[in-house]
Amino acid sequence: MSTIPFQQAKLVELYCLEPVFFASRELSDTYYTEGVIGNYALTYALGRVNSPYRLQGQATGRPTYKEDLQPIAHDFYILPASPVGRVTFRFERFNALSDSYWYAMTNNRVATAREDLPLQRQGKKPSSFRPSNFPQTGRLRMIERRNKFQTLVFGNYQLPNYIRLGKFMSKVKLNVLNEFPVTLLPEGEYQSQHYLNAADLPQQIEALAFDLISIPPAPIIKNLRFRGAAWQVGEMIVPAGLHFCGRESSNE
Amino acid sequence: MSISKLSSVLATSYENFPKGRFITLVVLRTTHSETIFRTEGSGEPMCSEFVQAGLEGENQKTIIQRLVMTKRKQVAPERRYGREHLRAHELLYTNPKDGSLCSLNTNAPCEMCVDCFLYGFAAGGGGAQKSRIWTEDAFSILPASDVVGDRTINAIYETGTMRDEKGNASTALNTSEYIKPGVHFLDVVTLKDVTADELRYIIGNILFTSRYGAVSSRVGRMENEILGVFGSITELPSSLELVQATYDALGKPLEHPLNIKQLITASKQVIANWKNKRGVSVQLSEEELANLLTDVETNWSPDERDNFLKRLTQSYESFRQVAPEKNKGKGKSKGKNTPVEVEI
Numbered sequence: 001m002s003t004i005p006f007q008q009a010k011l012v013e014l015y016c017l018e019p020v021f022f023a024s025r026e027l028s029d030t031y032y033t034e035g036v037i038g039n040y041a042l043t044y045a046l047g048r049v050n051s052p053y054r055l056q057g058q059a060t061g062r063p064t065y066k067e068d069l070q071p072i073a074h075d076f077y078i079l080p081a082s083p084v085g086r087v088t089f090r091f092e093r094f095n096a097l098s099d100s101y102w103y104a105m106t107n108n109r110v111a112t113a114r115e116d117l118p119l120q121r122q123g124k125k126p127s128s129f130r131p132s133n134f135p136q137t138g139r140l141r142m143i144e145r146r147n148k149f150q151t152l153v154f155g156n157y158q159l160p161n162y163i164r165l166g167k168f169m170s171k172v173k174l175n176v177l178n179e180f181p182v183t184l185l186p187e188g189e190y191q192s193q194h195y196l197n198a199a200d201l202p203q204q205i206e207a208l209a210f211d212l213i214s215i216p217p218a219p220i221i222k223n224l225r226f227r228g229a230a231w232q233v234g235e236m237i238v239p240a241g242l243h244f245c246g247r248e249s250s251n252e
Numbered sequence: 253m254s255i256s257k258l259s260s261v262l263a264t265s266y267e268n269f270p271k272g273r274f275i276t277l278v279v280l281r282t283t284h285s286e287t288i289f290r291t292e293g294s295g296e297p298m299c300s301e302f303v304q305a306g307l308e309g310e311n312q313k314t315i316i317q318r319l320v321m322t323k324r325k326q327v328a329p330e331r332r333y334g335r336e337h338l339r340a341h342e343l344l345y346t347n348p349k350d351g352s353l354c355s356l357n358t359n360a361p362c363e364m365c366v367d368c369f370l371y372g373f374a375a376g377g378g379g380a381q382k383s384r385i386w387t388e389d390a391f392s393i394l395p396a397s398d399v400v401g402d403r404t405i406n407a408i409y410e411t412g413t414m415r416d417e418k419g420n421a422s423t424a425l426n427t428s429e430y431i432k433p434g435v436h437f438l439d440v441v442t443l444k445d446v447t448a449d450e451l452r453y454i455i456g457n458i459l460f461t462s463r464y465g466a467v468s469s470r471v472g473r474m475e476n477e478i479l480g481v482f483g484s485i486t487e488l489p490s491s492l493e494l495v496q497a498t499y500d501a502l503g504k505p506l507e508h509p510l511n512i513k514q515l516i517t518a519s520k521q522v523i524a525n526w527k528n529k530r531g532v533s534v535q536l537s538e539e540e541l542a543n544l545l546t547d548v549e550t551n552w553s554p555d556e557r558d559n560f561l562k563r564l565t566q567s568y569e570s571f572r573q574v575a576p577e578k579n580k581g582k583g584k585s586k587g588k589n590t591p592v593e594v595e596i
Binding site: 099103106112113121122 | 268270348363372378380381382384570571572573574575
């Protein structure tokens with residue numbers, strides 16, 4: 001990684017205008033958002049790549065991050081957004097109801113098949129009354145309004161003023177705080193303050209120590225101490241050669 | 253059979269999911285005796301609400317206090333009336349919890365009778381049925397101050413006086429507000445996804461129920477008249493708008509008691525324009541409305557009633573019977589080998 005694919009990078013602040021929800025972790029019936037915004041989500045939110053409105057057949061079972069992101073990886077990259085200050089969260093309870101005239105709340109399922117009621121009254125459990133494996137009620141831990149995150153956007157793109165994020169398409173304001181040139185630092189031992197995506201790290205990097213935030217689709221790394229080349233953007237230092245799905249591209 | 257004119261907004265049978273079929277009944281409710289609609293208990297004033305007098309000109313700037321006949325005070329006696337007949341014809345079911353007969357307010361609805369299917373229930377054996385009868389607060393046309401009076405009530409001893417044999421004075425003396433006879437409430441009742449027989453049942457309940465409000469063994473006599481029937485894919489104007497528009501149409505001066513003929517003419521004039529409202533497809537003409545009411549009365553007549561109620565009860569039968577086995581072996585499987593459900 002001697003050349004720098006990106007001439008410049010923008011320091012961007014994300015300001016949550018609405019509570020933001022991602023299902024980062026699930027404990028019983030509580031669904032937690034971690035205090036971080038993944039860079040793949042941000043890439044989709046910025047409209048750099050698009051996913052279809054409807055997935056059918058086999059496509060429902062497999063995400064297409066690699067197919068979507070690798071084509072744009074040579075001239076665009078964005079870091080996961082790390083919180084500015086402490087993240088505050090809010091809890092909300094949700095419950096699902098049917099629009100049917102008759103419904104019953106059974107074991108984690110809103111039963112709507114009224115014709116199965118006589119069977120259920122005989123003490124049997126018709127399948128429409130059995131627990132479902134998708135949530136009907138529960139609690140959400142969401143990133144509260146007014147939280148700020150910041151991230152670096154590599155590449156020279158016009159960024160929208162507002163984006164929509166997360167499962168509930170929450171509105172987030174985007175401010176470009178500053179623009180910096182990207183400079184290459186020689187091999188050495190560095191400490192990176194920024195959140196990084198584990199799947200995007202370059203092959204040659206030697207990671208010495210880090211903290212891991214385990215979320216799908218790829219873990220986020222923070223407080224990384226590493227040995228290797230680095231990029232400097234303003235005051236910030238990140239490993240050189242960050243690239244969407246970079247761990248994958250060795251065989252190219 | 254003018255009921256067939258409503259076929260586009262009538263369901264053919266009970267379905268569990270809504271299909272956007274609305275039938276709207278415009279009902280004129282007139283008190284025929286002292287009547288008491290209050291929510292605060294004995295000695296408290298009648299339910300009333302400050303609203304705009306009308307929708308046009310000076311009337312829309314004038315605020316008056318109108319009496320309110322709340323939703324529940326309409327529906328509760330009406331569904332009780334229907335249940336009386338279900339009980340008489342042994343069409344109420346037993347609830348599985350303790351085997352007792354379906355009864356309102358016992359937290360144990362049978363979930364299977366006509367009333368349960370139509371007027372709904374909550375907190376039964378875990379399920380709930382939403383009511384398909386949407387009611388609205390009905391408002392009096394005239395201001396509350398014109399149509400409310402006071403009564404002093406005293407309870408006397410058997411001696412016929414307010415003193416007992418020991419000479420102690422009776423404390424049973426009270427003053428209570430009441431609504432005068434001849435007061436008109438205009439009301440809009442919305443029915444969702446009902447079948448022809450359900451419609452007959454509901455209209456019958458409205459026509460035959462004659463006592464509303466408190467102390468209904470003594471007072472509370474009311475007469476209901478259906479002024480119009482509409483079919484639509486949306487709700488029609490509210491009771492309040494209907495009352496206000498009628499108030500405008502009546503002109504001045506207005507004082508109690510109103511001439512009921514003039515009032516009906518004015519109301520019908522107002523709802524004649526509703527045919528042009530967004531989403532309205534059917535309005536029954538005078539003749540069709542009369543035919544519909546005759547049809548309802550025929551079905552509720554002594555000769556027909558048993559058939560009618562049993563036919564209506566029968567219409568839900570598929571929801572009471574255990575459905576035939578679906579591609580599964582017999583025996584009590586404990587959740588093994590059950591077909592996987594696919595959610596789309």
